[in-house]
Amino acid sequence: MGETQGRSGAPRIVVAGAGSIGCFVGGLFARSGQDVTLLLRAGTAEEITQNGLTLTDFGALDAALAPDRFAMSTDPACLAAADIVLVTVKSGATEEMAAQIAAHAPAEAVVVSLQNGVENAALLQEMLPGWDVRAGMVPFNVVWVGGGRFHRGTSGDIIIESGQGHVGRQLNVPDLHVHEHGDIAAVQWGKLLINLNNALNALSGLPLREQIGDRDWRRLMAAQMAEALAVLQAADVAFQNPVAKVPMELVPRILRLPTWVFRLVAKTMLLIDPNARSSMWEDLEKGRGTEIDELQGKIVRLARQANVAAPINAGLAEMIREVEVLGAGAPNLTAQEVQSRLRTLDAPADGEV
Structure with missing residues (x-):
């Protein structure tokens, strides 16, 4: 597989189940100019539409993004445009999200689990046979403060499973470093x-x-x-x-x-x-x-x-x-x-x- 990319030359990223982690990482991708869609709940979409998206951390990060800097949808049909799907739902919703990906996303899309626990990627792979599914690890926590603000309270770089192409490199943006690793299970x-x-x-x-x-x-x-x-x-x-x-x-x-x-x-x-x-x-x-x-x-x-x-x-x-x-x-x-x-x-x- 070569580098995954949309018509603009950049990968089309859909953050599937954008809550605290999903809105934070999706917002940083959008700030760097990536083609990003947040698949989220109606209440979250309304909050961000009214307030925009504000990303802060305990360091120097303080970024405000207008809602027109990225796309938002409550309809899983938006997965049809994805080159990379970042799954950020809670573990209990993994099966439901896998079914939505299977129904709407193109089979050549790379699916990356940015979830807690050690079983979510395996469940995604089971429900998406033949797909490029990769486990990931997010070391930091994000608190949803309200008013469209998401605050990162701890530090560290995201690690994803190694695979074909350069997915880690494509996801690596300012204030959000992503690395690939050959033994993601141990991580x-x-x-x-x-x-x-x-x-x-x-x-x-x-x-x-x-x-x-x-x-x-x-x-x-x-x-x-x-x-x-x-x-x-x-x-x-x-x-x-x-x-x-x-x-x-x-x-x-x-x-x-x-x-x-x-x-x-x-x-x-x-x-x-x-x-x-x-x-x-x-x-x-x-x-x-x-x-x-x-x-x-x-x-x-x-x-x-x-x-x-x-x-x-x-x-x-x-x-x-x-x-x-x-x-x-x-x-x-x-x-x-x-x-x-x-x-x-x-x-x-x-x-x-």
Whole structure:
């Protein structure tokens, strides 16, 4: 396959399911002059039509785009014009989006999953046999502030699966770097390990930087990550750190360090917007279902297959599901309250797992 491109010479990109991540990356593509269509919900389209699209981050990014800089549609028929389809829906909507792609997009389009978890690309491939489907990893989080503003609170480069053509190069634009990788599965598993903190952050209600600066929360982070690492090792699953050169196996030890030492050793972990929170926190605040089944839930399922225990991840998954049912937003618990609740669920809670 050669470079994918439309009549203008640039690839025609459709962001399928444009929410927080989709509107942010789609907006950066549009700012760079790419041919972009956002496939989104009617309410999102109305908000952006009225306010335009504003993209900010904790660095110097502050870009305002008028709605005429890109196309928007609520009709999946817009997929018919796609050279590249970027899937950015929540995991639970992957099957529905795959069906829409199959019905409307050209079979030669490249489909890239920019979703959390490790199973979405496989589901897309299953439902789109013969298509060029690639997994991807987005390391940063984006908060939908409202009024057409989308704010990136953490850093990192997008990584997509290697393949024919130069898809990564075509998606690489200012303020959004995209690289291709030959072992995307290991990268995704590494990202999943990092994303396990989404649940703890959602339970805390704290900004990520404040949470990570608290040793009690870091001990909980370390405990669940160490448990998950043991599960992956028992299941013979390869993983690698997608955002730093530090081996994932060392991260729990770093998290357990006294705070003054941690701040010296882990400076890159603290390069976070002071107000940034996890996407799972945002889901709870907005009364949406979370991706807990694709994070802690995946570790628990893998643990069963490998015949090992994962009580901390199971306990945290149960706590998030309870909060989802209540529908009252993030519970703003302390680390000690989470520890106490884990004890009632028979999960170790001393942070020394």
